Amino acid sequence: MSLPYTKKVLDHFMHPHNVGKIENPDASATEGSPACGDMVKLYLKVNEKTQIIEDIKFESYGCASNIATGSIITDLARGKTLEEAKTLNWKSAADALGGLPAVKVHCAVLAVDALRTAIENYEHQHGLLKEKTPTTRTVVLRRLSKVINPLAGLDVVKTKLVKKVEVENHKVTVYVELPSDHQFANNVRNEIEERIEPLWDVNQVKVIFTKQ
Amino acid sequence: MESSMIYLDNAASTRVDPRVVEAMLPYFHDYYAVASSEFSHSPGLKAREALDHARNTIARRLKARDEEIVFTSGGTESNNLALKGAAQSFQGKRNHLICSSIEHNSVTHSCKWLESLGFHTTYLSVDQEGFVDLNQLEDSIDENTFLVSIQHGNQEVGTLQNLEAIGKICRSKEVLFHTDASQSFTFLELDLSRLPADLVTLSAHKIHGPRGVGALYVRQGTPIKKQLHGGYSEFDLRPGTENVAGAVGFGKAVELSTSEHVKRIRMMQSRLADGLTHDIDDVVLNGSQDLNKRLPGNINVSFNRIEGESVVLHLDMRQIAVITGSACFSRSLEPSYVMMAMGFSHERAHGSIRFTISRFNTPEEMNRVVETCREIARSLRSISPLHKQGV
Ligand SMILES: Cc1ncc(COP(=O)(O)O)c(C=O)c1O
Numbered sequence: 089m090s091l092p093y094t095k096k097v098l099d100h101f102m103h104p105h106n107v108g109k110i111e112n113p114d115a116s117a118t119e120g121s122p123a124c125g126d127m128v129k130l131y132l133k134v135n136e137k138t139q140i141i142e143d144i145k146f147e148s149y150g151c152a153s154n155i156a157t158g159s160i161i162t163d164l165a166r167g168k169t170l171e172e173a174k175t176l177n178w179k180s181a182a183d184a185l186g187g188l189p190a191v192k193v194h195c196a197v198l199a200v201d202a203l204r205t206a207i208e209n210y211e212h213q214h215g216l217l218k219e220k221t222p223t224t225r226t227v228v229l230r231r232l233s234k235v236i237n238p239l240a241g242l243d244v245v246k247t248k249l250v251k252k253v254e255v256e257n258h259k260v261t262v263y264v265e266l267p268s269d270h271q272f273a274n275n276v277r278n279e280i281e282e283r284i285e286p287l288w289d290v291n292q293v294k295v296i297f298t299k300q
Numbered sequence: 301m302e303s304s305m306i307y308l309d310n311a312a313s314t315r316v317d318p319r320v321v322e323a324m325l326p327y328f329h330d331y332y333a334v335a336s337s338e339f340s341h342s343p344g345l346k347a348r349e350a351l352d353h354a355r356n357t358i359a360r361r362l363k364a365r366d367e368e369i370v371f372t373s374g375g376t377e378s379n380n381l382a383l384k385g386a387a388q389s390f391q392g393k394r395n396h397l398i399c400s401s402i403e404h405n406s407v408t409h410s411c412k413w414l415e416s417l418g419f420h421t422t423y424l425s426v427d428q429e430g431f432v433d434l435n436q437l438e439d440s441i442d443e444n445t446f447l448v449s450i451q452h453g454n455q456e457v458g459t460l461q462n463l464e465a466i467g468k469i470c471r472s473k474e475v476l477f478h479t480d481a482s483q484s485f486t487f488l489e490l491d492l493s494r495l496p497a498d499l500v501t502l503s504a505h506k507i508h509g510p511r512g513v514g515a516l517y518v519r520q521g522t523p524i525k526k527q528l529h530g531g532y533s534e535f536d537l538r539p540g541t542e543n544v545a546g547a548v549g550f551g552k553a554v555e556l557s558t559s560e561h562v563k564r565i566r567m568m569q570s571r572l573a574d575g576l577t578h579d580i581d582d583v584v585l586n587g588s589q590d591l592n593k594r595l596p597g598n599i600n601v602s603f604n605r606i607e608g609e610s611v612v613l614h615l616d617m618r619q620i621a622v623i624t625g626s627a628c629f630s631r632s633l634e635p636s637y638v639m640m641a642m643g644f645s646h647e648r649a650h651g652s653i654r655f656t657i658s659r660f661n662t663p664e665e666m667n668r669v670v671e672t673c674r675e676i677a678r679s680l681r682s683i684s685p686l687h688k689q690g691v
Contacts (some may be wrong), residue, residue: 147685
C-alpha cells in the first residue's frame with residue numbers, strides 16, 4: 089500500500105500556493121480550531137468595482153488534506169468574482185486534487201468553509217447582502233456553533249461554554265463560562281468577536297466571562 | 301523497507317534480527333514435527349527440546365521457573381489470558397479489578413468485556429508525566445478486588461511505573477498483580493525472584509523477534525483459568541500445536557538483547573531528546589521528564605502550533621518513519637487517549653510525535669532526524685495561523 093494521497097495532493101502539501109497573511113484584508117475568516125486538529129484562516133482582497141478576488145491567501149494548522157485543500161481552493165478562487173467563487177465547493181477542490189480520502193473530508197472542508205465565510209463576511213460589510221435579515225439570537229448562535237471549545241474539541245454552544253447571548257441595539261453580548269484569566273479565555277474571546285463582528289448590523293461585540 | 305529509511309517506530313514493531321530468522325529456519329525445514337512428550341518419535345523430541353530451550357532462556361532472563369512461562373500468540377493474547385483467566389477463577393467471589401487509564405487496548409478492552417459480564421473496573425488516573433498515583437491505587441483496592449493490572453513501560457510516552465512499589469501494595473492487600481511488560485522486557489531488569497508480580501505479559505516482536513509470539517509469566521500457584529479450549533499444552537493453560545519456530549525465535553531474540561544495546565539506545569535517546577527540545581523552538585517533551593524513568597528507546601514530543609499528521613508525512617517524504625497521537629492519523633479519528641489521560645490539551649495531543657529507537661539505529665541518524673524536524677517545524681510554522689503564546 090502506498091500513501092492514501094494523490095501526487096497532486098502531495099505536491100500541494102509539500103509546496104502549498106498562496107500561503108501567508110494579507111495585511112489589511114477586505115475580509116477574512118477562520119474555520120476549525122487547534123483542539124480539532126485542523127484550522128484554516130483565509131484572507132481576501134476584493135476589487136470593489138468588479139467584485140473580483142484580486143488576492144487571496146491562507147494559513148493552515150492541519151493535516152495534508154487541510155493544507156492541500158487550502159492551496160487548491162485559493163488557486164481556484166483567485167481571479168473569480170465573488171459570485172463565481174461562491175459556487176466552489178468541496179468537490180471542486182477534491183476534483184482539482186485528483187481525489188481526497190473520504191475519511192479526510194472533515195479536514196478538507198474547512199478551507200472551503202473559510203472561503204465561503206470570508207465572502208459572506210465581505211458581503212455583510214460592503215452592503216452586498218440580498219436580504220438584510222436582522223441579527224437575532226438564533227443568527228448569533230448559529231455562527232457561534234462554529235467556534236470550538238478548546239477544552240472539549242466540540243463547539244462552544246453544544247458544550248454549553250456559552251451560557252447566554254443577548255442582542256440589543258446592534259450590540260451583541262456573549263456570556264462565556266470561563267474565568268477571565270483562563271489560558272484559553274483570550275482565544276475564545278477573539279474567535280467569538282471574529283465570528284460576530286462582521287454581521288452587517290452589529291456595531292459592538294462584548295464577551296463576558298462569568299466564572300470566578 | 302528501503303535501506304535509506306530511518307525507522308523510528310520500534311514501539312510498534314521491530315526489524316527481526318537476521319540471526320533470529322537464522323535460528324528459526326531449521327524448525328520450518330527440518331524439525332517441523334510437533335513438539336511431543338518424551339515417549340514419542342525423535343523428530344518430535346527434537347522440537348520439544350527446542351521449545352524447552354527457548355522457555356528456559358526466557359525464564360532465566362526473568363529469574364523465574366521454566367514452568368512459569370506460558371507461550372502465547374503475543375502480548376494481546378497474554379493480556380487477555382491474564383485478565384480474563386484471573387477474573388474467571390474469582391467469579392462469584394470477587395468482582396473488582398483495577399488498571400491504569402493508559403494501558404494498551406488489549407488490557408482496557410479486556411476490562412470492558414469483563415464489565416459486560418458483571419465485573420467492574422477502576423481506571424486509575426495518571427499525572428502529567430504519566431505516573432500512576434500510588435495512594436489512589438491503595439485507596440481503590442477493597443475486599444472485592446482480585447487483580448491490579450499496571451503496565452511497566454507505556455507504549456506511547458514511555459513512562460515507567462514503579463513496579464516494586466505497586467507489587468508491594470498488591471501483596472499487602474492480597475490481590476494479584478499483573479504487569480504488561482511488552483515494551484520493557486529485556487530493556488529493563490525484571491527480576492521475578494524479587495519483584496512481587498504474579499502475571500507478566502511479554503511479546504517477541506518488540507525485541508527483534510517474530511510477530512505472533514509472546515508469553516505470559518504465571519507465578520506458581522496463581523489462580524487462573526485457560527481461555528482457549530482444545531488440548532493440554534503449555535501447562536494446560538494454552539492449547540494449540542506449539543509454535544516451535546516462533547518460540548525459538550523469541551528465545552533467540554532474548555539471548556541477543558544485551559545491556560550494551562540498552563546503553564547505546566539510551567545514548568541515542570538522550571541525544572534525540574536534547575536535539576529536539578534545545579535545537580528547535582517551542583517543543584515540549586511528553587511523558588517522564590527524567591529520561592531514566594522512560595523506556596530506553598522512547599522520545600515523545602509535541603511541536604506546538606503544528607499538527608502531527610503533517611509532520612509524519614513530511615518526515616516520511618524524507619525517509620523517516622514515526623507516528624503521531626493526532627486524531628488525523630488514528631483510525632478512530634480521536635486524539636490519543638494516553639495524551640488525554642495525562643491531562644493534555646487536544647492541541648498538544650494533535651501535535652505529538654513518537655520516536656522509538658532500536659539497536660539498529662545510529663547516533664548519526666538522530667542528528668539527521670533533529671535537523672529534518674527543525675526544517676519541517678520552520679516550514680509548517682511559517683504557514684500556521686497560530687502564534688507562540690505570549691509573543
Ligand atoms: C504495551 C503493549 N501491550 C501489548 C501489546 C500487544 O502485543 P502484540 O502485538 O504482541 O499482541 C503491545 C503492542 O502492540 C504493547 O505495546
